[in-house]
Amino acid sequence: MITNYLKIALRNLIKLKGFTALNILGLSIGIAASILIIQFLRTELKVDKHHVDLANLYRVNTAFTVGGKETQTATSPSPLAWTMVNDFPEVYQSTRLLKPPGVNQFLIKFEEKSFFESKTYFVDSTFFEVMTYDFVESSPAGAIKEPFQVVISSLIANKLFGGQAALGKSIEISSQWGADQYEITGVYESSGLPSHIDGEIYINMRSGAIGRTFYDLDEWAGNNLYLTYLKLHPQADPSGLESKFPDLVEAKAGERMRTLGFSKSHFLEPVKDIYLKSKVSYQVGPQGNQSMVNILGIIALFVLIIACINFMNLATAKATLRTKEVAVRKVVGASRKILSGQFMIETILYSFIALICSFLIAYLVLPWFNHLAGRTIQLDIFHDKSLLLWTVAILFFTAILAGSYPSLYLSSFSPLNILRGSAGKGITAKKIRKILVITQFIISIGLIQGILIIQNQLEFVRSKNLGFNSEEKVVIPLNTPESAIKYQVLKNDLLADPNILFVGGSSTVPGQVNLNDGLYYGEGQDPSNNVHANINWVDPDYLTLMGFNLDEGRFFSQDRIADTVSSTIITEKMVASLGYSLDDVIGKNLYWTWDGITRKRKIIGVVDDFHANSLHKEVGNQIFFWSTTENPGYLVASVETGEINNLIGKMETTWQKHVLSDPFEFYFLDDRLQSAYETDQRMGSLIFAFTLLAIFISCLGLFGLAAFAAETRRREIGIRKVLGASVSGIVSLLSKEYLFLVILAILIATPLAWYFMTKWLSNFHYHIELSVFTFIVAGFVGLLIALITVGFQGLRAAGSHPVEAIKSE
């Protein structure tokens, strides 16, 4: 029986080659797209899911309230971890992770090899008991129990030792805190068990100068530098535990926080949610993006639905050619159930062919997809069991969605009609086809509207005035004391090159996390009513070369040596926060109190607000101090980019002449700032790509339908032509009904897209306003695409010879 079905399915497939190809192509592209997206989503959802006791793992986050404003961070104070284990019975185990402040990179050395590694963290000895890692050398138990022990990833092990065993080897790790020798006591597999913590090197926290300063730092109010992870007892109630935090904070830090002028509270965040959902600052690794996961998931479903709709449309349209077969089969004894089964099997056959094609397509575009998504997704159908399961699920989903209606529709034909020699009617089918076409266009037009808005916002982000000039700036991080003390020499030597216009130094540059901050107040103001601001320690050249725009007063001046100790420059927003106005602020003093000592500096200048962070965040208060004693963290050079590679080469030579210990590293400021929008850009390009796909598939279907309509109306068109209808008249005759469908789709799609895009834009503190114009443009594009597709068929039909068409009755 089945062989009989397959035979007739294959013969039909061959008989209607073009139609079938259209049908299968649309379905294949749809399936390929969903396979890729599903793989992407699976890798995103896998993060942190491997930890043993995942349900009981939490991170203690902190919410600070300064001047009525709350900020949340992933970090907390040092004693929290051990206090919780001791005082709260719910807590089974705790562990801390520290990214030492001010250290952006560590220099790793083994024999002749050396490189910088920023993903280097100091952790408690319990770290590998709380977090699960896949050890390839040694085991988690006892891996970093002692000071000067270190666990590295297989990536680092390979970099240092090639294929050789790493265990027991001794490496040097250094930063501005000094250099020490460490024994490797464990290696874990880099790929495989993704975590929200991006570390490659984990050092026992009791090691070296950092260990002496930070390991048992007994400070409750400030120095919230540690990521504290808790493993709770299985029966513990996390919200019950959370409710004990306020008393603890009050007892340990209440007094001190009041003198410092801020308050804070702690709360738990489940480890399983961190990667996709956490919104707090100071994470230790790139964040996933729940909305990207959601949006892509929806798009995958959309593309698949569009492809299925195509299939249904083309299949029901094609069905008119099979009324006779259905009727005959019924007469010779087929029941309706058996017939719908037959057509279902046909759809499964088609889906299966499409599935194979879709894998070919998916493999072909995989590199490109990985490039867009910024991931290394694999498609290993033979070893990846869940992928296989997903594939089978997709097969059934498409077969059922795409096949059910056509098979019910086909099997409903009454044999009487063909016995009387009249063809099937298909009024209902036409109506349903219309609904399906509208659905496709709602999705496509909604997606077009979405990408237009995303592209506009990304363009806005690129072109927004940031309050400084990020172009043609080379940033060289000065990570170690050896390089930092060479700042002045490097500066002088670099300036000798005519292509290097200015060189400046600063403790921080826009785009870097700035942990240097303080609480300030003005003359005669209440010290407890203070203003939070980030501090930039700079040399005078930095201010001019970055192009900060001076609104009032002056910059630091090399001639006035007093500026180094008694002056400050602040931003406009800081002026407002202090309750001053631009006219009266110059000459006022800025006060701060730390540990009972009050200091002051005179405000000599005001600059425009600038975006030290991405446009996702609101600009904060910023103040500048002239730094002479402190070595800058960054050297910034303003350069002519004409022969940039050459110039970088020269900079490297200069560097190597002076800094013997460290390798040369640099980046372009504008590139780095753009990287804050990487997720947004990736999402933009992914949505863009899949939107194009969705539209393409919709067009395939529409093209097929229009071809079909034109075919079935050949005779009518022929007669109309004989009666004198013009080509344009016939094209519009065939296009008219689609015009209406597309307009209806625009009306439905617009509010949906409006709603979702407003949500997306709210991720940015600075964003474009939605304009009706965008929506009109998108609708118009959709309309145009539809009309071109349909019009093409209309033209073809109108161009065919009328006499032949009439004869072909």
Place this chain on the structure above:
Amino acid sequence: MITLSKIARYYTSGLQKSWVLRDMTLDVQQGEFLTIMGPSGAGKSTLLNIIGMLDQANQGEYLFFDEPVHKLKEKKRHELHKHYMGFIFQAYHLIDELTVYENIETPLLYRKIKKEERQSRIADLLDRFNMVAKKNLFPHQLSGGQQQLVGIARAIVSNPKLLLADEPTGNLHTSQGKVIMDLLKSLHTEGMSIIQVTHSEKNAGYGTRIIEIEDGFIRKDMPL
């Protein structure tokens, strides 16, 4: 075998009923070769389809081997149709995408007959109709007469009790038509009950009884 009493069939167009059959009362015994005649549009095909259970009467009773067809559920009626009826059409109505062999095989597939049994039955028929060499050809590769032979083979391969033929020779030349009629005749002698619709007196001569219908009534009913 068949008892029709007061069978009526009408179509509604708008508010108006147009009657095709009114008050058809008819008995057909097993082994008969009945011919239905009448002018075009008289309702011959409609009557045949009602007897073949492809269509249903609006009024009246239809007993088929004592089963009250007019009262049966769709499923049961389908079962009766499947087990007792074979159909032959004027336009042959073979499935274009299937070969001769496969066309004949189709009814057997719906009756879940084993492969060997299918092969032997089809081989017998092909042999009898001299079509063995043509079994792998598609319908469009055959002449009209040959197509109708396949149509007959398909109708009888499942051993129906009743063969219903709606102008089986309507599309054929006289000589081809004769072959078909001879074949029906010999099937009848072998015991098959046959009801045919025809416009041709000559073809009617092959049967055992003729009824003529007009305006929805049986005008004449005469044994031969």
